[in-house]
């Protein structure tokens with residue numbers, strides 16, 4: 001394209017008045033130009049020649065000498081200066097380039113300064129207007145009219161170097177010498193090129209160009225869409241990228257507040273942040289966390305990510321039903337009042353636990369009450385002067401093991417009963433360990449002191465071995481000699497209990513909803529579920545809604561240990577209540593709650609959870625684990641499902657199997673039927689933890705798959721005695737090792753030879769795998785198993801061989817079976833022993 005280079009532009013670039021240019025042209029051409037007149041090539045040549053002649057240099061040697069001395073790289077100052085900064089020494093000293101003509105300028109391949117190394121893509125280079133300002137007159141050659149920037153993107157950008165004055169102009173054009181002959185000489189000696197400035201300017205131009213281009217394009221688009229749709233401009237549908245940009249802007253402008261729970265998935269976090277999962281994943285990566293959309297991240301990590309998105313974070317608190325209806329707050333010291341200690345009696349068998357408890361109870365009942373103690377509710381209170389002591393009448397171990405297993409800490413003090421004549425025995429040691437593990441105070445009652453062989457000293461010596469040092473020996477374990485029979489020392493024992501309780505400063509708050517533990521529970525035919533419960537904090541009242549483990553109800557009637565009806569029971573008071581919808585388990589924690597509907601919902605939830613837990617933990621019975629389960633006492637009844645080819649077999653198997661029952665395990669055939677083992681058989685087996693036994697039947701594919709999935713043991717037999725034998729040995733823990741069939745290959749019967757004194761020889765062709773001499777053979781005719789037999793002889797031609805490979809012919813003699821027919825398939829297999 002021909003560029004227009006007007007008079008005023010030339011004048012400006014040469015820093016001379018317009019008039020000078022016009023005059024010059026008038027002088028040589030006779031034409032008077034206007035300042036807006038575009039000059040042609042010849043006219044331009046004329047002007048440049050005239051105005052640059054003054055700075056000419058005739059001698060190249062002068063330049064070379066100068067250049068070698070300075071070794072200076074010329075810094076081009078302006079893009080429109082035609083200089084090559086590279087290899088200055090090799091260049092002629094004098095810029096001989098004439099004022100480049102437009103055509104030449106367009107062809108110039110090496111105009112590094114005009115090379116925007118980072119010109120914006122998409123902008124036509126030719127459109128990037130070169131700068132022609134600030135050109136000092138007579139010092140540099142302006143580029144011809146609107147030069148085309150060079151296309152070679154690899155052209156290196158000149159390094160910025162300290163600007164030095166050079167005595168001679170530089171021309172880096174390799175053709176400079178030739179051009180010189182054209183007589184145009186440019187002096188560039190004072191040229192001062194600030195490349196960065198140039199680049200900056202160029203970039204700005206480029207980006208302006210892009211913006212302009214984009215704006216135009218967008219406007220056009222908008223106009224067009226408006227035209228087409230006839231809708232107002234702002235109703236244009238927002239694109240995804242626009243939406244994201246808008247959200248990002250909104251986020252910055254007005255930070256959002258999000259709630260994050262303890263754990264959150266990346267996807268959910270992205271949703272709450274109104275960001276894309278990819279954005280969140282990216283931020284996570286920056287934090288060094290590599291997570292996928294469905295991965296869960298913790299609160300802290302999620303918070304860091306949210307901060308990156310300028311979001312405020314609040315912790316999401318999940319309120320469970322428990323939290324809604326059960327008051328679990330800590331008591332203030334002001335609300336606490338002393339409560340009675342809860343005591344349990346432990347010790348070796350026959351050391352006198354029951355006798356001691358009786359002695360304690362009777363020690364405190366008056367003669368009139370004596371006959372009244374008929375009730376036994378598993379826990380009771382004894383009054384000593386003005387103090388109460390609560391005793392749990394449960395076997396010591398139960399109090400610790402089952403209750404502690406449920407998280408109930410019921411007992412404060414354990415009385416360890418040791419017979420003075422017997423000393424410490426295995427169960428005494430066990431009791432010590434339990435009591436210590438439960439962190440309760442131990443008081444040793446050395447019982448049977450009335451007995452002649454009583455040796456309390458020995459008992460105390462033994463105690464020290466278990467880190468129970470008697471008080472009288474300087475330790476902190478009170479040891480009280482007592483006799484349940486003579487009642488001697490019982491009072492001392494009770495006093496010691498009170499003293500120990502005082503030291504422990506046992507307190508509770510009676511002014512709140514009751515909380516405690518189920519001590520024991522039973523089902524009464526007339527009254528329904530009855531539970532003995534120990535109130536541990538708060539006060540339980542009749543009419544209260546209570547949740548105990550997986551049971552719920554209103555306290556209908558409440559009685560104390562003496563069988564008297566009471567309306568309320570405070571801390572450490574054992575009571576018997578009715579009104580629950582089911583029998584709770586000993587050790588269950590109970591709570592009086594505020595909302596019956598939610599209480600029922602909570603119990604429903606707990607029941608479902610428990611069912612799931614049970615279902616998951618239940619191990620399916622198999623013949624392999626049968627004996628183990630029997631040993632553990634898990635297996636009281638072996639459930640079996642029998643399937644057979646005929647009804648007669650079903651009955652025969654049922655009777656034979658049920659006869660296997662012994663005192664430990666009862667064998668129970670829960671279902672019997674004719675036909676293949678079906679999906680519903682497996683379902684029944686799975687639900688009732690049964691084993692499936694099949695005779696001459698096979699499972700259908702679905703049943704087989706389901707049995708595998710559900711872990712249902714399926715045993716297939718051909719002979720009843722095998723089945724009986726196997727189940728019997730399984731019950732005795734003597735199950736024989738298991739075998740499985742390994743297929744070797746197949747051969748097809750091509751011809752049958754009857755040979756006298758030898759028998760039948762099957763002329764066969766091995767179609768797949770191989771046939772080995774030791775293999776067993778299954779004869780299959782039209783898909784039906786005819787028989788199973790062993791190989792008596794295996795020959796190729798006249799030689800006995802150990803095996804015949806696929807593709808070969810051979811003669812097979814079977815041990816028993818001779819009724820073979822052409823086309824029969826002989827499947828060769830071996831039985832392999834294996835263990836699971």
Ligand SMILES: Nc1nc2c(ncn2[C@@H]2O[C@H](COP(=O)(O)OP(=O)(O)OP(=O)(O)O)[C@@H](O)[C@H]2O)c(=O)[nH]1
Pocket residue numbers: 347348349350351352353354355356447448449450451482483484485486
């Ligand atoms: N001479 C004497 N005999 C006692 C004393 N205490 C208990 N006995 C007897 O010891 C035997 C066992 O007493 P229990 O109270 O049943 O002992 P236990 O520890 O509760 O026994 P288990 O419940 O079987 O663990 C009974 O025959 C009691 O009469 C005592 O202080 N002196």
